[in-house]
Amino acid sequence: MHQIGAKVQRGERLDRGEALELYLHAPTSLLGRLSDGIRARKHPDGLVTYIIDRNVNYTNVCVARCNFCAFYRPVGSSEGYVLGFEEIFRKIDETIALGGGQLLVQGGHNPDLPLEWYEDLFKSIKQRYPAFRLHALSPPEVIHLSRMSRLPVPQVIDRLIAAGLDSIPGGGAEILVDRVRKLLNCYSKASADEWLGVMRAAHHAGLRTTATMMYGTVETMEERVEHLFRLRELQDETGGFTAFITWSYQPEHTELGGGEATGIDYLRTLALARIVLDNFDNLQASWVTQGGKVGQLSLAFGANDMGSVMIEENVVRAAGASYCMDEIEIVRNIENAGFTPKRRNMHYELLGDPIFRERDVPRMLTLAVARADGDASRPPEIARYTARSAAEKKARLTGH
Amino acid sequence: MAAASPDLLSIAMMADEIRRRMHGTRTTFVRVFEVHVETPLVALPNGLAAGELRIIGRPASLDAAVTAVRAAAAPRTGVPLTGFAMNDLERLAGTTGETLAGICAALRDAGLNGVSELPVDAVSDATAATRTARGAGLSVMRLTVQAPDDARIPTLVLARQLQAAAGGFKAFAPLSRTMSVSAPSTGYDDVKHVALARMLVDNVASIQVDWALYGPKLAQVALTVGADDVDNVAAVDPGTLGTRRSPIEEIRGNIRAAALDPFERNGLFESLPS
Numbered sequence: 001m002h003q004i005g006a007k008v009q010r011g012e013r014l015d016r017g018e019a020l021e022l023y024l025h026a027p028t029s030l031l032g033r034l035s036d037g038i039r040a041r042k043h044p045d046g047l048v049t050y051i052i053d054r055n056v057n058y059t060n061v062c063v064a065r066c067n068f069c070a071f072y073r074p075v076g077s078s079e080g081y082v083l084g085f086e087e088i089f090r091k092i093d094e095t096i097a098l099g100g101g102q103l104l105v106q107g108g109h110n111p112d113l114p115l116e117w118y119e120d121l122f123k124s125i126k127q128r129y130p131a132f133r134l135h136a137l138s139p140p141e142v143i144h145l146s147r148m149s150r151l152p153v154p155q156v157i158d159r160l161i162a163a164g165l166d167s168i169p170g171g172g173a174e175i176l177v178d179r180v181r182k183l184l185n186c187y188s189k190a191s192a193d194e195w196l197g198v199m200r201a202a203h204h205a206g207l208r209t210t211a212t213m214m215y216g217t218v219e220t221m222e223e224r225v226e227h228l229f230r231l232r233e234l235q236d237e238t239g240g241f242t243a244f245i246t247w248s249y250q251p252e253h254t255e256l257g258g259g260e261a262t263g264i265d266y267l268r269t270l271a272l273a274r275i276v277l278d279n280f281d282n283l284q285a286s287w288v289t290q291g292g293k294v295g296q297l298s299l300a301f302g303a304n305d306m307g308s309v310m311i312e313e314n315v316v317r318a319a320g321a322s323y324c325m326d327e328i329e330i331v332r333n334i335e336n337a338g339f340t341p342k343r344r345n346m347h348y349e350l351l352g353d354p355i356f357r358e359r360d361v362p363r364m365l366t367l368a369v370a371r372a373d374g375d376a377s378r379p380p381e382i383a384r385y386t387a388r389s390a391a392e393k394k395a396r397l398t399g400h
Numbered sequence: 401m402a403a404a405s406p407d408l409l410s411i412a413m414m415a416d417e418i419r420r421r422m423h424g425t426r427t428t429f430v431r432v433f434e435v436h437v438e439t440p441l442v443a444l445p446n447g448l449a450a451g452e453l454r455i456i457g458r459p460a461s462l463d464a465a466v467t468a469v470r471a472a473a474a475p476r477t478g479v480p481l482t483g484f485a486m487n488d489l490e491r492l493a494g495t496t497g498e499t500l501a502g503i504c505a506a507l508r509d510a511g512l513n514g515v516s517e518l519p520v521d522a523v524s525d526a527t528a529a530t531r532t533a534r535g536a537g538l539s540v541m542r543l544t545v546q547a548p549d550d551a552r553i554p555t556l557v558l559a560r561q562l563q564a565a566a567g568g569f570k571a572f573a574p575l576s577r578t579m580s581v582s583a584p585s586t587g588y589d590d591v592k593h594v595a596l597a598r599m600l601v602d603n604v605a606s607i608q609v610d611w612a613l614y615g616p617k618l619a620q621v622a623l624t625v626g627a628d629d630v631d632n633v634a635a636v637d638p639g640t641l642g643t644r645r646s647p648i649e650e651i652r653g654n655i656r657a658a659a660l661d662p663f664e665r666n667g668l669f670e671s672l673p674s
């Protein structure tokens with residue numbers, strides 16, 4: 001243990017066996033010390049960043065049916081929704097009012113939204129808000145579009161870039177080991193190689209992306225370590241990842257059920273990621289799943305970024321977690337931990353000091369949702385795209 | 401000064417070392433069934449597995465307090481029955497003209513075993529109050545803190561002094577029972593405060609954290625930075641959580657995931673069979 005710790009302190013790389021040994025046997029305080037040392041080496045200025053953006057989940061209709069997901073509704077469900085372009089524009093206006101410059105756009109694999117719908121959406125956003133950034137469509141969504149449009153992934157990415165895509169979020173990675181993916185019923189949406197393949201293609205196309213890990217379902221510790229190494233290897237190859245974010249599986253209202261990994265598990269996993277992912281510049285804290293307190297403690301376990309001042313969140317909330325932090329609260333937590341807060345964009349370029357110190361912004365003590373409960377309205381533009389599912393075809397005929 | 405130092409990990413490690421010298425990996429917890437003083441117990445819920453029945457809330461009158469105690473004592477479960485914060489009993493004495501000793505005796509006669517907590521920052525003469533309650537046959541074992549304490553040190557000193565003067569306190573819960581909504585304490589604040597409590601209040605055996613109030617995540621972290629006792633684990637499985645683990649599995653799982661060993665106790669700090 002001592003030797004592995006010394007290796008980390010010298011800035012040397014760990015192999016899989018050493019990483020596993022560290023996770024399984026190192027005291028939590030040692031993991032904290034080692035990961036905090038790496039954070040301090042990579043970010044000696046004492047800055048902790050955050051971004052003001054909004055999670056927009058454009059549809060909850062999904063054919064993938066991952067068993068850990070509490071967010072999706074099957075095709076034809078009365079609780080299924082698709083957001084209209086106008087609704088999304090309103091969300092952008094609200095985001096800009098709060099100082100945000102980006103949407104994180106992710107959603108279900110809805111068979112009735114073809115590639116053209118995405119292209120039109122992105123183009124119309126860029127037309128209205130030219131400077132606004134679109135961090136959109138995780139690898140499984142890109143694969144879904146590739147399958148629906150019968151176009152290879154690189155071509156789908158090119159078309160999305162032409163329409164306005166700026167970067168790709170690292171969602172849908174879960175654990176990048178196919179045994180686990182099969183057990184979670186998410187192998188068919190994207191195998192480990194397919195997920196990595198989309199990221200490779202995106203990096204080759206000049207996009208930066210993030211990487212994630214959802215742990216705490218059915219994976220072994222070896223598989224958690226394997227996930228980190230697969231990311232490290234791709235990052236060696238392309239250098240396209242800007243940041244890594246890990247969070248614990250949220251079990252409520254899911255088919256898989258079970259319990260949630262603990263706060264200590266989170267801090268240890270985060271620290272291990274900081275140690276293994278020596279070629280990643282940034283690690284985000286997941287206060288959305290861990291709450292503000294353990295979220296802030298992440299800053300002592302390798303994180304150098306508080307993630308997003310989230311204006312809206314639907315996915316984690318569906319699975320039981322409902323933490324909220326506005327910019328004032330995020331900044332207070334960063335400063336309280338002894339760091340200097342700075343706003344950033346997706347590329348980790350510094351944008352400046354907290355917005356609320358420059359001008360009045362409304363306080364946000366609860367997160368917005370995709371749609372008000374009971375709002376079953378159908379967006380007008382959806383009729384322009386060919387329906388594929390029987391349920392949608394019928395709905396168009398009957399009007400609901 | 402440690403309280404202002406941002407080197408969280410050093411403070412945490414020092415406190416953990418002290419905790420391990422005192423308790424090793426032994427970590428105790430108590431399942432508590434709370435009854436509000438204004439809604440006296442009618443019947444115990446099905447599936448109750450409590451180590452302590454606790455009457456919470458501020459009693460409006462001595463009658464109300466006695467009624468709540470009688471109702472909670474009636475099922476004769478053998479589970480220790482505690483109730484009230486010492487400052488609320490003092491206030492009751494002030495408003496009713498009864499003496500604190502008289503109030504404590506009445507509550508004991510109604511079936512109360514102990515005063516639930518003594519908030520060190522809210523009782524004017526805590527040593528005298530403790531002696532009075534104990535003199536009337538009630539146990540007083542748990543020191544708490546009522547309000548967030550900006551300086552974060554005085555309450556620790558008060559706890560230490562009170563133990564030196566009166567003795568007999570088994571646990572001190574240093575994190576305040578009330579929180580600011582707009583600026584709650586942070587994770588760093590809480591960790592440092594628990595760690596400092598372990599270092600400074602070395603004459604009280606256990607540093608305690610409230611499971612329900614602070615949540616499993618922070619409470620579990622607290623156990624690795626000086627705390628060794630968990631208060632207020634749910635005594636009834638809410639059953640609303642679908643396939644989630646029961647409270648007892650949850651607490652044991654959290655303690656084990658922190659590389660510690662769980663031991664259940666009751667409200668009188670007596671070990672329960674596992």
Ligand code: SF4
Nearest residue numbers: 062064065066069072
């Ligand atoms: S995780 Fe994504 S792909 Fe899987 S069911 Fe949920 S919405 Fe669909």
